[in-house]
Amino acid sequence: MAAQTWVEHTLYVRTALLQTLSTLQDAETGQRGFLLTGDETFLEPFRNAERTIGERWATLERNVSDNEMQKQRLDRLRSVAAERLGSLRKRIQERQVAPDAPLTDGLKIGKRLMNEARSVIAEMLAEEERLLTTRNAEMRWTVTLTQIGVAGALLSAALLGWATLKDRQRQVAELQTANVALRIALKQAAEESEQRERVESQLRQAQKMQAVGQLTGGLAHDFNNMLAVIVGCLNLLKRKMARGEIDKDSLIDKAMECVDRAAALTHRLLAFSRQQPLAPQTVDANKLVGGMAEMIRRTLGESINVETVLASGVWRIHVDPNQLESAILNLAVNARDAMNDEGKVTIETSNAYIDDNYAREHAEVKEGQYVLVAVSDSGTGMPPEIIAKAFEPFFTTKGPGKGTGLGLSQVFGFVKQSGGHIKIYSEIGQGTTVKIYLPRFVGEGEVAGPRREPSAAxxxxxxxxxxxxxxxxxxxxxxxxxxxxxxxxxxxxxxxxxxxxxxxxxxxxxxxxxxxxxxxxxxxxxxxxxxxxxxxxxxxxxxxxxxxxxxxxxxxxxxxxxxxxxxxxxxxxxxxxxxxxxxxxxxxx
CATH class of the missing domain: 3.40.50.2300 (Response regulator)
Structure with a gap:
């Protein structure tokens, strides 16, 4: 084998040994995450280790087959790794069968096995380091011999030619060494990138679990309050009926009010999770906003000045008109609350274009033509840390009993489910604007008419x-x-x-x-x-x-x-x- 090839071979063995150690550490980390949380997504590094460890052994076996001492060390390492993976697998299976059993991870045994694995790998790395030093020297000697031979052949021609050739030979050797180092560095960079992706995936999962915990806590709180009222009203109603009392309408009305609130809560949760059933139609945003302007004025009250600014030639959109009305009304009510029931709310429509640069900087946003519906207020504005949390479910800055914290998350879910984009712009002391971008619709379809008010009959x-x-x-x-x-x-x-x-x-x-x-x-x-x-x-x-x-x-x-x-x-x-x-x-x- 050529000297340069031996150098590359030695560097490759070193990289494979470090990857093997990383695989064992990942398996151990994944098992511990599962034992602590019970979440099987943490087992992915362990399962990946079981899938890939055989390939690691095959690679190392091929590359140390010429070195008897390294082969013996590899056999020791393989035995220790198999024992460690077996102990990890056993504890995982015990946890799956009995989730509430105490955590007895066998830390002393695990630590002993991992220390032994590190020791064997360190011995193998030291041997490869010795071989690398030797083979580098051999490669330099080979290059030198080549230089001497070439120089001897050309010495009679010209000393200058010999010097030039010697320099060229040196450059070639350096380039070969640099290429080997570059290949190894690229491989290590790829491994590090994969490791970062695994860690980021675990972090995203942890953040997801935190969000689910927040959502579940808020949901349980609201439903428990509503169920408490319903149960109380039914108990009182039962007692009144047993006594022959007839004044029960108020209790029935209170119970029904809580039922309606519970139903509205589930609809808002479905909207946030983008799972609410939509019935999209061709919609003229100007007609829709103009048609609901009077209803918005009645809802917000006489102390709020409501202005609509409708651009001409606004494109059509394909959305659920009822849900769009609900979104606009939600934003208008939020705007009123931000102004302490006094000020101005402006609802605007216009055509808009989102370019490629903006789309790349925002998740789930596509370049293209949109219809913009914006709701602005003259309130106190929001700081950046509040804007960052505004769309989270159950997040609210309103006092107790003044909001569920689901209004903006419902709007966010509807807009995303409709293929659109929503953005909040705010300045302290100046007010807030919430902009909804809905994709332009170019297909055929009759424009939806005004919504019929529900019958009270x-x-x-x-x-x-x-x-x-x-x-x-x-x-x-x-x-x-x-x-x-x-x-x-x-x-x-x-x-x-x-x-x-x-x-x-x-x-x-x-x-x-x-x-x-x-x-x-x-x-x-x-x-x-x-x-x-x-x-x-x-x-x-x-x-x-x-x-x-x-x-x-x-x-x-x-x-x-x-x-x-x-x-x-x-x-x-x-x-x-x-x-x-x-x-x-x-x-x-």
């Missing part, structure tokens, strides 16, 4: 007993309540606990007018049931319901076209409006 609505509705729900209590609600609206009702039972009822009752079905059911889901029912009864009306955000009629957060959907939980008024709309009948009292 749900409690007094009476359907026709000649209309027969089939309710399909696998959960017994939910099915019982849904049947009672449909009956109370005046319709005739059949009920089924499964899709198979529902199809049998459809075959036996050709006069069924509407199928009201849950989506998430065992064996056959609601979508499959509806398709089979329509195959048998093409004129059958269908209404779907579910509390699960990812289901057979919602894909990528968007409700399938032409689907009639009523999300759980729903009130009797919402049920009345949906059923009457699908049946094509007018509400009557």
């Amino acid at each position: 749900g409690m007094a609505f009476r359907g026709s007993p000649q209309t027969l509705i089939l309710v399909v729900e696998d959960e017994d209590r939910m099915r019982s309540v849904a049947v009672a609600m449909v009956q109370d609206l005046g319709y005739s009702v059949l009920a089924a606990a499964s899709a198979v039972e529902a199809l049998a009822l459809i075959n036996a009752n050709p006069d069924i007018d509407l199928l009201f079905t849950d989506i998430v059911m065992p064996d056959m889901n609601g979508r499959a049931l509806a398709e089979e029912a329509l195959r048998r009864r093409p004129d059958l009306k269908i209404v779907f319901t579910t509390g699960f955000s990812r289901n057979a009629v919602i894909h990528n957060g968007v409700l399938d076209r032409g689907v009639n959907f009523l999300p759980k939980p729903f009130s009797i008024e919402q049920l009345a409006q949906k059923v009457s709309a699908v049946l094509g009948v007018m509400e009557t009292t």
Whole structure:
């Protein structure tokens, strides 16, 4: 083997030994992270070590096959590493079987094995260092001999030529050594990059767990408060009824208010997680903002001056108009609160373009044409540290009872789910502007009209007993309540606990007018049931319901076209409006 090749060979063995030690340390770190947290994502370094350690041994075995002492040391190292990985694996399996068992990691044994592994690796590195010194000397001697031979051959021609050739030979040798060092350095840099990525991945996971903990804590707090009110009202109502007292409306209203708040909370959480069901339509932002301006003025109160600045020629967008209205209203209410109920709120629309430089500097932002909807206030402004946390769920600067901390996170989730971008600009003492960028829509589609205000006649609505509705729900209590609600609206009702039972009822009752079905059911889901029912009864009306955000009629957060959907939980008024709309009948009292 040429001297230069021997140098490269020695450097390669040194790198492989250091990588082997790093692999064992990563495995140990991953196991400890899993033992401390119970989170199996920390096991990735351990599993990677098990996958790659065999390849490490094969590489080292090939490269030390010419050195008997190094082969013996490698056998020792392989034995120690196998014992250490075995002890790590055993403790992981014990933790998986009994998560609450005390942590007895066998630290003394583990430390002894790792120290022994480091000692063997140190011996092998020392041997390779000795070999490197020897082989470098051999390479220099080889170069020198070459120089002497060439010089002798050319000495008769010219001393100057000999000197030039000697210098060239030296440059070649230096270049060869530099190339070897560069290759080794690049390999080490790649290994270090992989290690950094592993550490960053673990850090991101830890941050994610912290965010989940914050979210869970806020959610539990809000739900416990609402459940406490509901339970208290029901207990008091039960006692009043036992005593024959009739003044129970206020208790019912308080309980219903908490139910509505709980439902709104779940919708906001779905919005933040980008899983709320959207029904996008072609929207003219100017018409939408102009149409809701009066409602915003009524909501904010007379002390707030509301101004709309609508640019001409604003492009169309493809979003859920109800959710966009909700987002604008959320921002307007936040703006009012930032001004202590006195000041000016400005809502603007315009066309905008996000360039490539801006897109690269902001996550999940694409270059292109957008419609901008901005909400500004003349309040006190926000410092940078508050802006950085503004979109976090349950983060609020408002006092107790004045906000859930979910308003901005809901807006953020809706904008991201719609493929847009949201940015806060604020200066202390000057006010705040929240800018929503929604992608320009260039397809065909009728522009959505103004939203119809919900009817207040749900409690007094009476359907026709000649209309027969089939309710399909696998959960017994939910099915019982849904049947009672449909009956109370005046319709005739059949009920089924499964899709198979529902199809049998459809075959036996050709006069069924509407199928009201849950989506998430065992064996056959609601979508499959509806398709089979329509195959048998093409004129059958269908209404779907579910509390699960990812289901057979919602894909990528968007409700399938032409689907009639009523999300759980729903009130009797919402049920009345949906059923009457699908049946094509007018509400009557």
